[in-house]
Amino acid sequence: MAQSFGHDLDPHAELSALILDLDTAYRAVAERLPDNAAVRIEVVDGRDRPVLTTLDRLDVPVSLTDLSTAIQQRLPRIDLPELLLEVAGWTGFLTEWGAACEFVK
16 A cells, blocks of 8 residues: 555655655755744753744635534534544554554653
């Protein structure tokens, strides 16, 4: 299935590609940072922290409010813990999660 989505079956190859993508994006952002008026660096508790300029608030169109209401009316009302337990029953993800947590310890 992974190959049908264009992914390599070797996790090391996949991770290497992700690392390269992340590094490329990080370097591009760092390169543009001095010219970005919406970002400044301030020292807080002796550490550099980025501070982002807030964006202007946009008015929400009536059509978006209507769409949101229509979607909410169509969605079933569910109890999140109940949903998680049902999905766990289908997939066994809680067992895998527990094993992964034990592995990290």
